Amino acid sequence: MRLIYTADGSISAYNDVYNDYYHDQKGALLESIYKHISPAFHIIDKPSLRILDLCFGLGYNSLLSLVFAKKRNIKIEIYSVELDLPLLESLYDFPYPKIISSYLNVHSIIDAVNNDTHFVDSNVKLSVFRGDAVKFIQTLDCNFFDIVYQDAFSPSKNHLLWDKNHFLSLYRILSDRGVITTYSSSQDIRNIAQRYGFNVFNMKFANFKNGTLFTKNIDIVNDLDSVIFLRLF
Ligand SMILES: C[S@@+](CC[C@H](N)C(=O)[O-])C[C@H]1O[C@@H](n2cnc3c(N)ncnc32)[C@H](O)[C@@H]1O
Numbered sequence: 001m002r003l004i005y006t007a008d009g010s011i012s013a014y015n016d017v018y019n020d021y022y023h024d025q026k027g028a029l030l031e032s033i034y035k036h037i038s039p040a041f042h043i044i045d046k047p048s049l050r051i052l053d054l055c056f057g058l059g060y061n062s063l064l065s066l067v068f069a070k071k072r073n074i075k076i077e078i079y080s081v082e083l084d085l086p087l088l089e090s091l092y093d094f095p096y097p098k099i100i101s102s103y104l105n106v107h108s109i110i111d112a113v114n115n116d117t118h119f120v121d122s123n124v125k126l127s128v129f130r131g132d133a134v135k136f137i138q139t140l141d142c143n144f145f146d147i148v149y150q151d152a153f154s155p156s157k158n159h160l161l162w163d164k165n166h167f168l169s170l171y172r173i174l175s176d177r178g179v180i181t182t183y184s185s186s187q188d189i190r191n192i193a194q195r196y197g198f199n200v201f202n203m204k205f206a207n208f209k210n211g212t213l214f215t216k217n218i219d220i221v222n223d224l225d226s227v228i229f230l231r232l233f
Contacts, residue, residue, distance in 0.1 A: 001087060003095075010097045013058060020153040024058050024183065026208055029097050035211040036181045037068055039203060040147040043179050043213075043221055048075040051147045052173065054161065056113070056128050058080035059091060061099075061149045061182070066124050067103045079140070088114055088130065095119040097212045100152040134160055137169045144173050150182040150214075155189055162189055167196040171216070179221070180214040 002014045008027030015022065024031040040051075049069070053062045062078050082088055091110045099172040100106065109126060112119035119126040129136045133152070134195065148170060152161035156177040162184075170180060180198070182189075190200045190212060201221050205211070215221055 001090070001205060010060075011095050015153070018153045018157045020157045023060070024208055027155070028058070028060055029064075031183060031208060032064050034202065034205055035183045036061050036149045036207060037064045038150070039066075039211075039213060040179055040181050041068055041072075041213070044146045044177075046074075046146065047144045049077070050144060050175075051076060051078045051149070052099075052145045053078055053080035053149045053151070054137075055133055055152055056080040056088070057151070058087075059096075059110075059113075061151055062128075062130055063096065063100045063106070064106060066109075066126065067100060069124055070103060073123065076125070078124075079145075080125045080126070081129040081130070081131065083130070083132050085130055085206075088128070112164045121164050134166070134169075137173065140173045142172050143175045146175055147177045148174060148178070148180040148200065150180050150184075153183065155186055162192070164192055164196065167193050167198070170214070171197050174216060176216050177220055178216065181211065182210070182214075185210040185212055 002016070003011055004014055005021060006025055006028045008030045010027060010029035012021065012023040012028035022028070051065055055132050056062060062080050065078055067078060074196040096106055109119045113128040116130065137201065152158040174180060185202070193214050194200050198216065199218045201213040203211040203213060213221060
């Protein structure tokens with residue numbers, strides 16, 4: 001893994017095994033906020049949330065969800081998974097943006113992640129399963145999650161986390177009024193998701209490529225264009 005600066009000043013990485021970037025070069029922080037945190041927390045407006053973060057990677061989605069929940073006094077339980085254990089160990093020294101490092105005790109979170117324990121703090125809980133996401137998802141309860149961040153490497157590099165079986169699993173574990181966010185705007189992926197029961201919504205951004213939302217219930221997303229940049233911090 002090689003660390004790289006992205007255009008918003010936040011640091012991301014390139015993975016030499018998958019030959020893929022962890023985030024959009026235009027901004028790791030902004031991509032996480034625009035494509036995952038902001039739309040998900042806007043659409044699912046509840047005092048208590050269960051989130052599945054696929055996969056943990058550098059931790060932007062999970063950590064920003066913790067920040068966001070703390071600021072809003074939302075109770076959250078995050079489940080995540082990551083099979084790259086050396087990556088998780090390297091996160092002790094990772095230069096997180098100030099919005100993360102000034103709100104969270106990142107060291108104790110990364111400590112919990114590397115020691116197979118939960119990070120718990122007042123209203124928030126984070127559990128990171130260290131292993132294969134495909135197997136992990138099979139252990140999860142039906143209709144359990146309000147939010148799923150679908151953030152594997154790209155479909156061509158990480159196909160088991162984008163195929164028919166994966167979308168069947170996602171459909172099983174997502175609650176009836178839940179939402180799945182992803183950076184991908186691939187038509188093939190949208191077609192698979194639709195074929196296996198999801199409603200599919202395009203997300204537009206000024207400077208980033210489009211993303212996608214998947215829901216079981218068509219009514220929970222409306223006026224999407226106004227969602228993305230609203231109600232952030
Ligand atoms: C695009 S990165 C995730 C970025 C992350 N969400 C973040 O906010 O920093 C994809 C991650 O998926 C992990 N991964 C790929 N296949 C996996 C699998 N089968 N099980 C668990 N993790 C996997 C990779 O090791 C990598 O860390």
